[in-house]
Amino acid sequence: MSAIYNASRRDFLKTSALAGGGLVIGFTLPGAARLAQAAAMFKPNAYLRIASDGHVTVICGLSEMGQGVHTAIPMLIAEELDADWSKISVKQAPADPAFNNPIFGMQATGGSTSVRGHWEPMRKAGAAARAMLVAAAADKWKADQADCRTERGMVVHKSGKKLSYGQLADAAARQAVPKEIKLKSAKEFRILGTPAKRLDTPVKVNGAANFGLDVHLPGMLTALMARPPVPGGKLVSVDDSKAKAISGVKQVVQIPGGVAVLAEGFWAAKQGRDALEIKWDDGANAALSSEGVSKMLAEGAAKGGALARNEGDAAAPASKRLEAVYEAPYLAHACMEPMNATVWVKPDEIEVWAGTQSQGPSQGILGKVGGVAPGKVKVNTMYLGGGFGRRFAPDFTVDATLLSKISGKPVKLVYTREDDMKAYFYRPASVTRFVGGLDAGGNALSFSASVASPSIMEASGFMKLPANGVDDMAVEGIRDCPYDFPNLRVEYARVEPGVQVWFWRSVGHSQNLFFIESFVDEMAATAGKDPYEFRRALLVKQPRYKGVLELAAQKAGWGQPLPAGVHRGIAVAQSFGSYVAEVAEVSVGKDGKVKVHRVVGAVDCGMTVNPEIVRRQVESAIVYGLSAALYGKITFKDGRVEQSNFHDYPVLRIDEMPDVEVHIVASGEPPGGMGEPGLPPIAPAVTNAIFAATGKRVRKLPIDPEELKQA
Amino acid sequence: MISLSVNGKTITVKDSPDTPLLWVLRDTLGMTGTKFGCGVALCGACTVHLDGEPVRSCTTPVSAAAGKKVVTIEAMAANPVGRAVQAAWIKHDVPQCGYCQSGQIMGASALLSTNKKPSDADIDAAMSGIVCRCGTYNQIRAAIKDAAHAMAKGG
Numbered sequence A: 001m002s003a004i005y006n007a008s009r010r011d012f013l014k015t016s017a018l019a020g021g022g023l024v025i026g027f028t029l030p031g032a033a034r035l036a037q038a039a040a041m042f043k044p045n046a047y048l049r050i051a052s053d054g055h056v057t058v059i060c061g062l063s064e065m066g067q068g069v070h071t072a073i074p075m076l077i078a079e080e081l082d083a084d085w086s087k088i089s090v091k092q093a094p095a096d097p098a099f100n101n102p103i104f105g106m107q108a109t110g111g112s113t114s115v116r117g118h119w120e121p122m123r124k125a126g127a128a129a130r131a132m133l134v135a136a137a138a139d140k141w142k143a144d145q146a147d148c149r150t151e152r153g154m155v156v157h158k159s160g161k162k163l164s165y166g167q168l169a170d171a172a173a174r175q176a177v178p179k180e181i182k183l184k185s186a187k188e189f190r191i192l193g194t195p196a197k198r199l200d201t202p203v204k205v206n207g208a209a210n211f212g213l214d215v216h217l218p219g220m221l222t223a224l225m226a227r228p229p230v231p232g233g234k235l236v237s238v239d240d241s242k243a244k245a246i247s248g249v250k251q252v253v254q255i256p257g258g259v260a261v262l263a264e265g266f267w268a269a270k271q272g273r274d275a276l277e278i279k280w281d282d283g284a285n286a287a288l289s290s291e292g293v294s295k296m297l298a299e300g301a302a303k304g305g306a307l308a309r310n311e312g313d314a315a316a317p318a319s320k321r322l323e324a325v326y327e328a329p330y331l332a333h334a335c336m337e338p339m340n341a342t343v344w345v346k347p348d349e350i351e352v353w354a355g356t357q358s359q360g361p362s363q364g365i366l367g368k369v370g371g372v373a374p375g376k377v378k379v380n381t382m383y384l385g386g387g388f389g390r391r392f393a394p395d396f397t398v399d400a401t402l403l404s405k406i407s408g409k410p411v412k413l414v415y416t417r418e419d420d421m422k423a424y425f426y427r428p429a430s431v432t433r434f435v436g437g438l439d440a441g442g443n444a445l446s447f448s449a450s451v452a453s454p455s456i457m458e459a460s461g462f463m464k465l466p467a468n469g470v471d472d473m474a475v476e477g478i479r480d481c482p483y484d485f486p487n488l489r490v491e492y493a494r495v496e497p498g499v500q501v502w503f504w505r506s507v508g509h510s511q512n513l514f515f516i517e518s519f520v521d522e523m524a525a526t527a528g529k530d531p532y533e534f535r536r537a538l539l540v541k542q543p544r545y546k547g548v549l550e551l552a553a554q555k556a557g558w559g560q561p562l563p564a565g566v567h568r569g570i571a572v573a574q575s576f577g578s579y580v581a582e583v584a585e586v587s588v589g590k591d592g593k594v595k596v597h598r599v600v601g602a603v604d605c606g607m608t609v610n611p612e613i614v615r616r617q618v619e620s621a622i623v624y625g626l627s628a629a630l631y632g633k634i635t636f637k638d639g640r641v642e643q644s645n646f647h648d649y650p651v652l653r654i655d656e657m658p659d660v661e662v663h664i665v666a667s668g669e670p671p672g673g674m675g676e677p678g679l680p681p682i683a684p685a686v687t688n689a690i691f692a693a694t695g696k697r698v699r700k701l702p703i704d705p706e707e708l709k710q711a
Numbered sequence B: 001m002i003s004l005s006v007n008g009k010t011i012t013v014k015d016s017p018d019t020p021l022l023w024v025l026r027d028t029l030g031m032t033g034t035k036f037g038c039g040v041a042l043c044g045a046c047t048v049h050l051d052g053e054p055v056r057s058c059t060t061p062v063s064a065a066a067g068k069k070v071v072t073i074e075a076m077a078a079n080p081v082g083r084a085v086q087a088a089w090i091k092h093d094v095p096q097c098g099y100c101q102s103g104q105i106m107g108a109s110a111l112l113s114t115n116k117k118p119s120d121a122d123i124d125a126a127m128s129g130i131v132c133r134c135g136t137y138n139q140i141r142a143a144i145k146d147a148a149h150a151m152a153k154g155g
Helices: A035-041 A069-081 A114-141 A165-173 A266-275 A290-303 A359-370 A395-407 A417-421 A456-460 A509-527 A531-538 A543-556 A611-630 A682-694 B021-028 B073-078 B080-091 B101-114 B120-127 B137-152
Strands: A012-017 A023-028 A048-050 A056-060 A088-092 A148-151 A154-157 A162-164 A221-226 A234-239 A249-255 A258-263 A277-281 A306-311 A320-328 A340-346 A349-354 A377-381 A411-414 A430-438 A444-453 A487-494 A567-575 A578-588 A594-604 A659-664 B002-006 B009-013 B047-050 B053-056 B069-071
Touching: A048 A114, A048 A165, A056 A069, A069 A088, A069 A114, A114 A148, A114 A154, A114 A165, A154 A165, A162 A165, A221 A249, A221 A266, A221 A395, A234 A249, A234 A258, A249 A266, A249 A395, A258 A266, A258 A395, A266 B021, A290 A320, A290 A430, A290 A444, A290 A487, A320 A509, A340 A359, A340 A395, A349 A359, A349 A395, A359 A377, A359 A395, A395 A411, A430 A509, A444 A509, A509 A531, A509 A567, A509 A611, A509 A682, A531 A543, A531 A567, A543 A567, A543 A578, A543 A594, A543 A659, A567 A682, A578 A682, A594 A611, A594 A682, A611 A659, A611 A682, A611 B137, B021 B047, B047 B101, B053 B101, B073 B080, B073 B101, B080 B101, B080 B137, B101 B120, B101 B137, B120 B137
Parallel strands: A056 A088, A221 A411, A349 A377, A444 A487, A594 A659, B002 B069
Antiparallel strands: A012 A023, A023 A048, A048 A056, A148 A154, A154 A162, A221 A258, A234 A277, A249 A258, A306 A487, A320 A430, A340 A349, A340 A411, A430 A444, A567 A578, A578 A594, B002 B009, B047 B053, B047 B069
16 A cells, blocks of 8 residues: 555546536546556546636545545645635545555555555646636636736736636637646645645534445345454354344345345344344354464564665674564554445445445455446445545445345445454454664674564455565555664564455554554663663654654654643654654553643654644544554454444543644645554553653553553 | 433333433433443443433433433534533544444533533543543643633633
8 A cells, every 4th residue: 555656647638518518627647557547537427627606616536535535636626726725625525446545556445555656636627727718818818827816816907807617618628738748846835834724624523424334225125234244254043033023124044144134124123133042153263262263363573574674783782682562452443433334235336335445446346246347336425424445444334235136126234333443344453572682882783573464465355475574564654664773684474364454544654653653662761861862863854754754853842841640752663654743741540540741742744734634634544543552452262253332342532632743844845645654653652751750661462551561 | 111201302201210321311212322331330422411421321211310301412403502511522533433432522521511610630630430431631731721711711
């Protein structure tokens, strides 16, 4: 998910006049693959519409899951179009190769790629439209284009004459697409870099926003499923007589994923599902336990594996040597909206309504399930009640497709919270063993890390473990360690306990930055140095890391007195092209309970599309990461997931919310991602503060208050 | 047959009495603004007002609403407190994914209906039952205070 793509090539622009009037700009995005397909990608569907009343509609192929993409993408277009922001609205695009994410080469939202991938093509679309509007105005006025400029939805002639974009839309549609598209320089930006209001707020305060779960179709049945309680388990037998006796239950269906009850509405389906009497064969994972998983991972880390990075001699003699083993658990995403999908398999077409992060791949996957070509799978992307990577997975859409195919009816498959919590697709459990060496002066000499974790790339179904045996996502954040260690070695041992793993907000960085930023803190403590200054000295050649580290420390008042009992911890990370440092102010009660009072973040995400959304995403990631650090764990006993709902998988609530301030580094670098990078530093910032407060080093998440109790 | 008032209209439904009010609203009446999050009153996404009190509709059987007044997010714009809360939510651009926000707004408007100037502790007590996974809590707190301020000014 971190491939670099040259977005400047393969841009195609085409216009067509809409029957109803107005200007349509269609363009295929780079990464939409083969040139030969280009002609077929020009659709009457448009990416940008200007109506004759001047209203601009941006059609966004990316999924809105809270990260603000339905505001950021329109801002990119509006900037170069010189649009009037008050006349912009956004509409969700269908699944179509024309909307492929340039970084992925498929239509999907994730990996904090949206702004990075669309930064240039979306601006080009706006700029092309603007050029055609100017040309249309110049024609009408029989004037020179050079004497025309644009401002806030108007073309203005040097004489003072003006025409609105709405007035020009029809004529502009007849203009040739400019061959050369000139983009603004950053200092000409009028919309980018401003805290424009989110376009999706109004429908999210009155109940009108439609999420996947809100879909209703005539004749639709609601399905709930009973799934094997152990990964890889199989159905032996089912007695559905009690389920079928429940009023509203229409059908009981067996599919590979389990047994489904189809009913009129959720409540009947749930009662029916709960009344199924099923015998399962637990299979090979019947004895799976978290203790066993920990042991496998620890053994893997001790043994080592494929070489991921090797510089100098990490085994070089050192005056002081320290060693530590860190562990992170499986995690569920626990999106507020449980997984669900509505699918209608028609004779020659499949229609899907879902909050999905992967419309493009869904067309192929569901087409195969339902027996139609990918182009015959129509995906209606609804608002996502949280995504965090979970909604990239196809489990809920595949099963809904099977159920519609079998029943012949539109089917809404719903996961209860318990179903959702137990449905796997977890952030991998992981163990990393570190060895560090210091010279007599306390300077870092060597660093080695042995990471043991399942392979997300293999689990994804669309990537493969590279030939060198190193899963990029298992080692990210450690392999790219920025510290200037003269001797450095990173290894990866693939360990597969048998649980389906998946992308979870910030992916490998989510645990690896906890590991490495804690261990670097340990090195600082062993060296007798201040953890901020220790890092700073090792980041001399890394100005962007150093910049955010210094800004966070300065804004947090690093080294200045705090109220009694409150202590600071610091951590810094780069992920998805953005740099974030966080300072956490933490106290630990006598009972071991951890309170996070305040978090100060500094972010360098390159050029900023919308600083308010950037700050909110960092804050959001801090909350998500804090929930995981303080409480998050999915554990197994006798093959079964032990957690089921928010009582045993607690998440941060308003009474635990720290004050958060986020400072943005002014930068002219290309934009980095923003949905995830705020997350990785929070766990180590907190646990490093716990060390400062108690002298106890947290090496396993979630933080266990029992371990921090004062005698 | 159970009769109840939903957003000022008297409605009679045939759902069995133990059906949670949430599913009567969502599936029977097609009012999908009220959300399903946990099913066991742990997350607050399904919060509605029952005779003015905030309740979790996922664990409130429809029979418990018989003859009572149910108010949902869909009617908040028709209520002075609800309007002030929604305006503050818009001013602070509170929602991210937005899924929990119906519940948050119902919780906040119930609080402000009885407490014109809630303290931080009052906000914690009233709102800690309503989970937001996007982490909009600081904006929720700011918006509640802003709504209280606006109402005090007669806005």
